[in-house]
Amino acid sequence: MGKFVYLFSEGNAGMRNLLGGKGANLAEMTRLGLPVPRGFTLTTEACTRYYEDGQQVSQAIEAEILAALRQIETQVGKKLGDPADPFLVSVRSGARASMPGMMDTILNLGLNDDTAAGLGRLTRNPRFALDSYRRFIMMFGDVVKGVEKKRFEAELDQVKQQRQALQDTDLDAEAMAEVVARFKKLYRSVLGQDFPQDPQTQLLEAIQAVFRSWNNERAIYYRRQNNIPSSWGTAVNIQEMVYGNMGETSGTGVAFTRSPSTGENRLFGEFLLNAQGEDVVAGVRTPQPIASLQDILPEAYDQFCRTARLLEQHYQDMQDMEFTIERGKLFLLQTRNGKRTAAAALKIAVDMVGEGLLTKAEALDKIDARSLDALLHPGFAPEALKEARVLTRGLPASPGAAAGKIYFTAEKAQHAHIVNGEKVILVRLETSPEDIVGMSIAEGILTGRGGMTSHAAVVARGMGRCCVSGCAELRINEAGGYLIDAQGERYEEGDELSLDGSTGLVYQGAIQTVEAVMGEDFSTIMAWADEIRQLAVRTNADTPADARSARTLGAEGIGLTRTEHMFFEPERIFRFRQMILAESEARRREALDLLLPIQQGDFEAIYKEMAGLPVTIRLLDPPLHEFLPQKESEIAALAEALGISADRVRDKVTSLQELNPMMGHRGCRLAVSYPEIAEMQTTAIIQAALAERRRGNAVVPEIMIPLVCDLKELAYVKGLITRTADRLIEADGGQLSYKVGTMIEIPRAALLADEIAQEADFFSFGTNDLTQLTFGLSRDDAGRILEDYYAAGIFESDPTANLDVKGVGRLMKLAVQGGRATRPELKLGICGEHGGDPDSVIFCHELGLNYVSCSPFRVPIARLAAAQAQIRQPRV
Numbered sequence: 011m012g013k014f015v016y017l018f019s020e021g022n023a024g025m026r027n028l029l030g031g032k033g034a035n036l037a038e039m040t041r042l043g044l045p046v047p048r049g050f051t052l053t054t055e056a057c058t059r060y061y062e063d064g065q066q067v068s069q070a071i072e073a074e075i076l077a078a079l080r081q082i083e084t085q086v087g088k089k090l091g092d093p094a095d096p097f098l099v100s101v102r103s104g105a106r107a108s109m110p111g112m113m114d115t116i117l118n119l120g121l122n123d124d125t126a127a128g129l130g131r132l133t134r135n136p137r138f139a140l141d142s143y144r145r146f147i148m149m150f151g152d153v154v155k156g157v158e159k160k161r162f163e164a165e166l167d168q169v170k171q172q173r174q175a176l177q178d179t180d181l182d183a184e185a186m187a188e189v190v191a192r193f194k195k196l197y198r199s200v201l202g203q204d205f206p207q208d209p210q211t212q213l214l215e216a217i218q219a220v221f222r223s224w225n226n227e228r229a230i231y232y233r234r235q236n237n238i239p240s241s242w243g244t245a246v247n248i249q250e251m252v253y254g255n256m257g258e259t260s261g262t263g264v265a266f267t268r269s270p271s272t273g274e275n276r277l278f279g280e281f282l283l284n285a286q287g288e289d290v291v292a293g294v295r296t297p298q299p300i301a302s303l304q305d306i307l308p309e310a311y312d313q314f315c316r317t318a319r320l321l322e323q324h325y326q327d328m329q330d331m332e333f334t335i336e337r338g339k340l341f342l343l344q345t346r347n348g349k350r351t352a353a354a355a356l357k358i359a360v361d362m363v364g365e366g367l368l369t370k371a372e373a374l375d376k377i378d379a380r381s382l383d384a385l386l387h388p389g390f391a392p393e394a395l396k397e398a399r400v401l402t403r404g405l406p407a408s409p410g411a412a413a414g415k416i417y418f419t420a421e422k423a424q425h426a427h428i429v430n431g432e433k434v435i436l437v438r439l440e441t442s443p444e445d446i447v448g449m450s451i452a453e454g455i456l457t458g459r460g461g462m463t464s465h466a467a468v469v470a471r472g473m474g475r476c477c478v479s480g481c482a483e484l485r486i487n488e489a490g491g492y493l494i495d496a497q498g499e500r501y502e503e504g505d506e507l508s509l510d511g512s513t514g515l516v517y518q519g520a521i522q523t524v525e526a527v528m529g530e531d532f533s534t535i536m537a538w539a540d541e542i543r544q545l546a547v548r549t550n551a552d553t554p555a556d557a558r559s560a561r562t563l564g565a566e567g568i569g570l571t572r573t574e575h576m577f578f579e580p581e582r583i584f585r586f587r588q589m590i591l592a593e594s595e596a597r598r599r600e601a602l603d604l605l606l607p608i609q610q611g612d613f614e615a616i617y618k619e620m621a622g623l624p625v626t627i628r629l630l631d632p633p634l635h636e637f638l639p640q641k642e643s644e645i646a647a648l649a650e651a652l653g654i655s656a657d658r659v660r661d662k663v664t665s666l667q668e669l670n671p672m673m674g675h676r677g678c679r680l681a682v683s684y685p686e687i688a689e690m691q692t693t694a695i696i697q698a699a700l701a702e703r704r705r706g707n708a709v710v711p712e713i714m715i716p717l718v719c720d721l722k723e724l725a726y727v728k729g730l731i732t733r734t735a736d737r738l739i740e741a742d743g744g745q746l747s748y749k750v751g752t753m754i755e756i757p758r759a760a761l762l763a764d765e766i767a768q769e770a771d772f773f774s775f776g777t778n779d780l781t782q783l784t785f786g787l788s789r790d791d792a793g794r795i796l797e798d799y800y801a802a803g804i805f806e807s808d809p810t811a812n813l814d815v816k817g818v819g820r821l822m823k824l825a826v827q828g829g830r831a832t833r834p835e836l837k838l839g840i841c842g843e844h845g846g847d848p849d850s851v852i853f854c855h856e857l858g859l860n861y862v863s864c865s866p867f868r869v870p871i872a873r874l875a876a877a878q879a880q881i882r883q884p885r886v
Contacts, residue, residue, distance in 0.1 A: 015074040030245030032104030049249030050078040057243030091209040093128035098251040114223040118146035122207040140186035273357030352381040356531035379848040383409040404481035406514040407467035412454025412476040413508040413520040420448025462811035471865040476511035480793035539877035546861035557619035560866035567624035569863020570841035602690040613698035626712040635666035677717025755779040760821035764828035777842030813850035848875035855879035
């Protein structure tokens, strides 16, 4: 059996995985000789063992705990439970990844009726002792036994009212004795047992409670949002108590070595006199700014400033510190790398390089690439957000903040925006390609179904629109134009809601938003990232506006243009529907001839924006039924416009419907059945490239064939493309190069990549569909399934939201190896939404891909993540 308990004097900062972040840093500060209250840490492995043993602390671990306790008691010269000179401890969580506020803490452990009286006599301050005791009863009752904290607070408030006390600090010793009595009575009435008087029992129960808090609801949610595995567990720190509530020369506070909001290089924080740590966090009194401490306790303040500088230089990062002052003496209770806004992160990184504290590479590696999202999208005004009321929570599908009037169809949203000038939120059960125009004019999109890679999520991210998907609690009635929340409250068309696409929260009413701002620090960080990274970053862009945005944000080409999105404007969708409803190939070609100049114009505009950078255009992918109307009124209008019967339209709609369209008549299968579509699109791609080349723009188009699973399939469609392209190029003078490649999005294609590479100039991993097909899990229906999987402990997070390295990643690795074995110069990229996920970008770097491609507003994230990948695992 390994060692499960370490004294602070036995650890160091390098033991983070074992001791947790808090324990490792307490050990490191102890090693540095800083004033840290003594204690010991139960390891994360002890937490894992606790769960393996059926949520029991084994006798062997209990023996280690008690042995460590005896050592600390010897060092301190006090004993737990000794009424003459009681030794009291705190019990705190501490995972290897910072999870502020997600797990539980218990202070003043060791107090009982006898030790509280003894502490009062020893300190000659019975009020302080009773104040500490009532705090302990409340925390133990809440954290260990599940008695709601608000019930204790209600008892405290009654005593304050009776005695006309405004603050807790206004209560004298007699009043505190009454509070203790009330708390003990409440404890007994709820639990049917007296408050435990044995300190050893208190300790062991508190340790188990902290272990249990690893799996409380808020901790599980935080882990899911931040990709923290449940297998890591939490450490538990048992630490000698020091007291900030011993009078006006005592206090407690939290401070940062630099501003976590702006990054400004000055001490930032707050403190309370005559208080314990939870008072600052809970807001029971208004704290004072840290600078005021200089006037009140100047020696402690000066020592704290020196310590803050030392810790920042030691850890080479901005520090978040918790401290207590006991009768003028400073103690450090915690330090950790401080959470910060994206703007602060960039300023701190740039400043620390300028100060010589960090190299460029070290500075880049300390920035959370995901945090850049906040710089690229609108957010809510902080003051307005404080007053907001949460309606529900969904999935944070596309970042940013949006407020507007809700509409339940794309058509009504368009009318409200274009005719009435309203800001609108498009609310749908789930979106489809027909909703594209409505999505483009909406401030934000809210869906009742769908996951992080659903249609709504993918398209919204590409457009830079805020999106909250998978709001399963909402009952959305699109036909009736209303939704009903979990409390039964009804919201009609035209009512206002606000969405936070970064958190998944939906708020009542319209909350004020503020525009994103990118400054010089952003430009500096991006320039440093580009100096270091080896992985190219392209964008997924379907319009010239998307391409322009992406170029502004640093994209080095287009890795995916989805041609289907170009057909949904009114004139175009009519022509496309005319083609689908044509009774012969000749009629289809006539309709396609009318679409050709429109599609060619789109490609020319995109080529122009990209100014010679590579552009990968995917041939038509969705099944044809997605382009046809479903509503009876639309069917009738289309039939009248085409001069055919409505029954004929209905028959076509019915004939094209499929039981499983995701694996149906789509992608390259459309080109096999309707080669004229692929020929028209190839003509548009090549003629646009020739036209741009005549204007001096050196275009090399890359034509991508979707949903390939077999070499013969690829060869057949490639033949259509090359015959069409070569004929056009020869007629123009033979001066254009182009490439033909395929998406790898079917597992069979990944397994047979060595064969498929014979006909492909490039592979692009379509990880959205590859993930769905590997898991056999629809991204649009996953939400309702995943909740059960989370509850059962099967999955910890949405497997479609982050690249599944274990399964999907293994297929990608096989495809890379097979493809390059056949064709060593094969260009490899990724164009699924994972191309903008930092962890996935790092994996793509490790695989040896040439580029990643992502939505325009994720390009900076990918650029930084690519640099971080090169820093951590350099490749030539």
